[in-house]
Amino acid sequence: MARAFSPKIVTANHLLEGDVIYQTADDRWSRHISEAELITDEAHAQLRLLDASRQANVIVGAYLADAVAGENGPEPTHFREAFRRTGPSNYVHGKQEASPQPRA
Amino acid sequence: MYRYSEFDTAFLAERNAQFRAQVERRIDGSLTEDEFKPLRLMNGLYLQLHAYMLRVAIPYGTVNSAQMRQLALLAEKWDKGYGHFTTRQNIQYNWPKLNDVPDMLDALAEVGMHAIQTSGNTIRNVTADHFAGAAADEVADPRPYAELLRQWSTDHPEFQFMPRKFKIAITGSENDRAVIKAHDIGLQLIERDSVLGAKVIVGGGLGRTPMIGKTLNEFIAFDDLLAYLEATVSVWNQIGRRDNKYKARIKITVHEHGIDDIRARVEERYAQVRPQFKGVDMALLEEIKTHFALPAFREGSVAAFEGAYTNDPVFRSWVDTNIAPHKNADHAIVTISIKKHGNTPGDATAEQMRVMADLAQEFGYDELRISHEQNVILPHVHKSDLPAIHARLKEHELATANIGLISDIIACPGMDYCALATARSIPVAETIATRFDELKLEHDIGHLKIKISGCINACGHHHVGHIGILGLDRAGVENYQITLGGDGSENASIGERAGPGFSYDEIVPAVERLVYAYLDLRDSKDETFLQTYRRLGLAPFKAALYPEAQADAA
Numbered sequence: 207m208a209r210a211f212s213p214k215i216v217t218a219n220h221l222l223e224g225d226v227i228y229q230t231a232d233d234r235w236s237r238h239i240s241e242a243e244l245i246t247d248e249a250h251a252q253l254r255l256l257d258a259s260r261q262a263n264v265i266v267g268a269y270l271a272d273a274v275a276g277e278n279g280p281e282p283t284h285f286r287e288a289f290r291r292t293g294p295s296n297y298v299h300g301k302q303e304a305s306p307q308p309r310a
Numbered sequence: 311m312y313r314y315s316e317f318d319t320a321f322l323a324e325r326n327a328q329f330r331a332q333v334e335r336r337i338d339g340s341l342t343e344d345e346f347k348p349l350r351l352m353n354g355l356y357l358q359l360h361a362y363m364l365r366v367a368i369p370y371g372t373v374n375s376a377q378m379r380q381l382a383l384l385a386e387k388w389d390k391g392y393g394h395f396t397t398r399q400n401i402q403y404n405w406p407k408l409n410d411v412p413d414m415l416d417a418l419a420e421v422g423m424h425a426i427q428t429s430g431n432t433i434r435n436v437t438a439d440h441f442a443g444a445a446a447d448e449v450a451d452p453r454p455y456a457e458l459l460r461q462w463s464t465d466h467p468e469f470q471f472m473p474r475k476f477k478i479a480i481t482g483s484e485n486d487r488a489v490i491k492a493h494d495i496g497l498q499l500i501e502r503d504s505v506l507g508a509k510v511i512v513g514g515g516l517g518r519t520p521m522i523g524k525t526l527n528e529f530i531a532f533d534d535l536l537a538y539l540e541a542t543v544s545v546w547n548q549i550g551r552r553d554n555k556y557k558a559r560i561k562i563t564v565h566e567h568g569i570d571d572i573r574a575r576v577e578e579r580y581a582q583v584r585p586q587f588k589g590v591d592m593a594l595l596e597e598i599k600t601h602f603a604l605p606a607f608r609e610g611s612v613a614a615f616e617g618a619y620t621n622d623p624v625f626r627s628w629v630d631t632n633i634a635p636h637k638n639a640d641h642a643i644v645t646i647s648i649k650k651h652g653n654t655p656g657d658a659t660a661e662q663m664r665v666m667a668d669l670a671q672e673f674g675y676d677e678l679r680i681s682h683e684q685n686v687i688l689p690h691v692h693k694s695d696l697p698a699i700h701a702r703l704k705e706h707e708l709a710t711a712n713i714g715l716i717s718d719i720i721a722c723p724g725m726d727y728c729a730l731a732t733a734r735s736i737p738v739a740e741t742i743a744t745r746f747d748e749l750k751l752e753h754d755i756g757h758l759k760i761k762i763s764g765c766i767n768a769c770g771h772h773h774v775g776h777i778g779i780l781g782l783d784r785a786g787v788e789n790y791q792i793t794l795g796g797d798g799s800e801n802a803s804i805g806e807r808a809g810p811g812f813s814y815d816e817i818v819p820a821v822e823r824l825v826y827a828y829l830d831l832r833d834s835k836d837e838t839f840l841q842t843y844r845r846l847g848l849a850p851f852k853a854a855l856y857p858e859a860q861a862d863a864a
Binding site: 219221222223224225262263267283285286289290293296297299300 | 657
């Protein structure tokens with residue numbers, strides 16, 4: 207039996223800024239994972255990744271990352287994605303600099 | 311130090327203009343990311359977890375004060391006020407914007423610096439002993455030859471699309487401070503019958519398959535060396551494995567073919583290429599040597615130094631750990647620790663860079679070095695200036711007296727920045743340093759090198775750490791493996807894995823148990839951690855690391 211599909215978000219880096227961005231359900235790119243579209247269907251996930259990959263003039267390196275539904279929208283399940291949504295742990299730089307978010 | 315010729319300057323200006331146009335074409339959509347990526351990598355521009363990263367080469371680790379000030383300017387103007395010195399004598403900027411990178415490269419070119427071949431499957435920044443030109447124990451300054459190699463390898467048409475990256479390190483001393491046995495090619499300068507040449511070591515490397523380099527040739531005279539190196543790289547370029555990224559480095563080629571087979575192939579190729587080298591390289595080397603003439607060392611009394619050494623215990627402690635012997639007895643080599651307890655190893659602020667530049671200009675014959683151990687060196691300092699230098703360093707959190715001690719840790723950027731990392735390195739280093747500073751044990755423990763990598767690629771050189779720490783992702787959780795007994799010196803050895811890994815919360819206590827075990831086991835204060843380990847082997851250290859296993863067995 208095929209493994210159950212675990213929910214995903216589409217994430218990438220912004221072409222000019224280089225920072226982490228997330229695809230929203232209404233086809234924007236948000237700096238906040240909480241605004242990301244949480245995708246629960248595998249076929250839809252592939253389509254959304256294709257949508258993202260077509261925007262090569264805006265983004266770099268789109269991929270599907272595991273996420274779960276939290277109180278305020280999607281949250282990361284892996285520590286790598288937790289770092290991507292906040293910033294490094296040695297300085298208050300990156301996303302945590304602008305808008306503090308609790309680490310998962 | 312080397313000053314760019316008109317050719318160098320024109321070459322760099324053209325290259326930077328090309329890259330500026332490539333960035334513009336990427337932004338206007340004419341280039342896809344797949345097309346752009348190899349171009350940006352050739353110019354040192356990576357995309358990491360949170361931002362782009364620009365890796366700037368510091369060839370053979372040498373900079374002058376003007377260059378250091380320019381590195382500070384880049385940090386301030388286009389980054390977040392700091393830069394990260396790396397284990398390959400590069401500096402990395404963690405937060406540049408794509409649009410700004412061409413301006414950053416132009417600013418570097420103003421002081422004769424670049425980011426060319428700091429990435430990609432090319433010959434990378436040639437690294438050297440950071441004490442080169444100053445060390446009391448060297449045969450000759452290796453940097454003129456390193457500069458020749460930089461010029462030879464930069465844009466070398468045969469070596470732009472190799473099976474994998476290629477790293478060369480060079481030292482002028484038997485006492486190896488450049489980890490030459492962990493490089494694709496390591497060169498040790500040797501003088502034989504008044505002829506200068508090099509011992510050529512090949513096939514060293516760390517990463518997922520760590521290997522100690524093997525001697526390809528005991529001695530090749532300078533006259534023949536460039537042809538011989540070209541032959542060596544050329545042999546690998548032809549037979550190196552392009553089918554498998556993990557088997558592409560020359561260490562695997564040497565391992566699979568055997569050093570004798572490689573030597574025979576190199577000899578054959580050498581016979582072909584040698585006639586093409588008609589002495590232009592040697593003429594160039596002679597010209598380059600003039601750039602590296604030693605400064606006229608000033609004379610003067612060292613009484614001020616001796617007085618401070620006797621009367622000021624803080625100064626004395628710093629001198630005892632951070633000062634190395636200079637070839638001129640009245641002078642000293644100062645290592646400025648970029649490892650303040652609790653800070654990120656190798657990170658210097660723009661202000662600190664300027665302070666170090668000022669010190670080099672005022673007291674250090676305008677020279678600075680970056681070490682692969684992520685510290686900064688003033689290679690030539692008259693001893694009477696040491697108290698003034700120390701006082702200035704103290705004002706800027708640069709006077710930590712810990713060179714070669716447990717808190718002088720090499721750590722890669724790890725999961726805090728690097729897209730390849732599987733775990734964090736920096737906070738582990740910070741916590742170990744802070745912990746042993748609290749315990750006030752550091753000086754009692756003595757010479758001990760801890761090296762931390764946040765993934766199997768081993769940028770943090772964990773395989774050659776006396777204590778090596780490798781951060782991995784085990785089932786979605788950070789996990790740290792310990793290796794023991796590694797050594798990056800002329801007696802190079804690969805550390806032995808101690809056993810199962812430790813969680814993020816357990817790794818620092820595990821290191822603490824190891825160190826206490828060493829303090830109990832050493833036969834005297836003079837026996838270093840590595841010596842104790844070599845005398846007793848893994849077993850007693852393993853027992854300290856895994857007390858539960860001991861209890862279960864009992």
